[in-house]
Amino acid sequence: MSDAIQVRNLSKTFKRYPPRKHRTLKEAVLNGEIFRSSTEAKFIEALRDVNFSVPAGTTFGIVGRNGAGKSTLLKILCGIHKPTTGSIAVGGRLALLSLGLGFHGEFSGRENIFINGLVLGLTPRQLRARFDEIVAFAELEEFIDAPMRTYSSGMQMRLAFSVAINIAPDILLVDEILAVGDQAFSRKCIDSLNDFKRRGGTILLVTHDLATVRGWCDQALWLDHGTVTAIGRPEDVLAQYDDSFAEVPATV
Numbered sequence: 001m002s003d004a005i006q007v008r009n010l011s012k013t014f015k016r017y018p019p020r021k022h023r024t025l026k027e028a029v030l031n032g033e034i035f036r037s038s039t040e041a042k043f044i045e046a047l048r049d050v051n052f053s054v055p056a057g058t059t060f061g062i063v064g065r066n067g068a069g070k071s072t073l074l075k076i077l078c079g080i081h082k083p084t085t086g087s088i089a090v091g092g093r094l095a096l097l098s099l100g101l102g103f104h105g106e107f108s109g110r111e112n113i114f115i116n117g118l119v120l121g122l123t124p125r126q127l128r129a130r131f132d133e134i135v136a137f138a139e140l141e142e143f144i145d146a147p148m149r150t151y152s153s154g155m156q157m158r159l160a161f162s163v164a165i166n167i168a169p170d171i172l173l174v175d176e177i178l179a180v181g182d183q184a185f186s187r188k189c190i191d192s193l194n195d196f197k198r199r200g201g202t203i204l205l206v207t208h209d210l211a212t213v214r215g216w217c218d219q220a221l222w223l224d225h226g227t228v229t230a231i232g233r234p235e236d237v238l239a240q241y242d243d244s245f246a247e248v249p250a251t252v
Ligand SMILES: Nc1ncnc2c1ncn2[C@@H]1O[C@H](COP(=O)(O)OP(=O)(O)OP(=O)(O)O)[C@@H](O)[C@H]1O
Pocket: 014, 015, 016, 044, 045, 046, 064, 065, 066, 067, 068, 069, 070, 071, 072, 073
């Protein structure tokens, strides 16, 4: 079986500057903030020497605490961020499903479908042919000409999901999005993801819902502070991940 995704020795360091204190150019000059030295910058190692591969046609789950580097990893895979070191190889057309990414609040749902579809590699003609289906799946016929900033999180998720699944990618990257839909729509998403799997699609799923990883993924990876802490069968990886929480007493 060939790999849909290969990640080799991948590291990503973000540079972050402390917030600026000045409001005007004059203040910047007086505070000596006009040139910022790189010694001021803080470096955040979001990913450190990450290695794994995802065989084509399988479902791969990634778990880890807030800030562990999961979204950064997905963003590198779809080209939003560049690796600092290391490499990635992706075999096939890829779509990223993540709330708030790729949508513009001032544009209508209709305009956003076109912008997203074009970015994902469809021609205007292909998009026109699939437009009605995308809107119908999302059940957003009434709202399709309203600006996206007026959509609820669930409505944005419906549109994002519908665009991604209808452009027929080979690989779907899903970043913690299924939880936002109501029960009926989540059911519909799961059904269409199952269809996608049956047709041989590869899914990389980031979620805090461990039951989904347990019931659905062929392999799992636990990312902790940017490093791979465990990788393998979901039940083994999740048992280790679960244990890591037992060490921290819960407080209310
Ligand atoms: N563009 C950026 N600039 C600077 N730092 C960033 C940037 N994006 C992410 N980070 C930092 O990288 C680290 C990993 O963030 P990331 O969003 O990948 O975490 P995550 O595992 O997806 O967390 P969550 O479960 O909360 O979604 C965090 O410390 C975050 O602050």
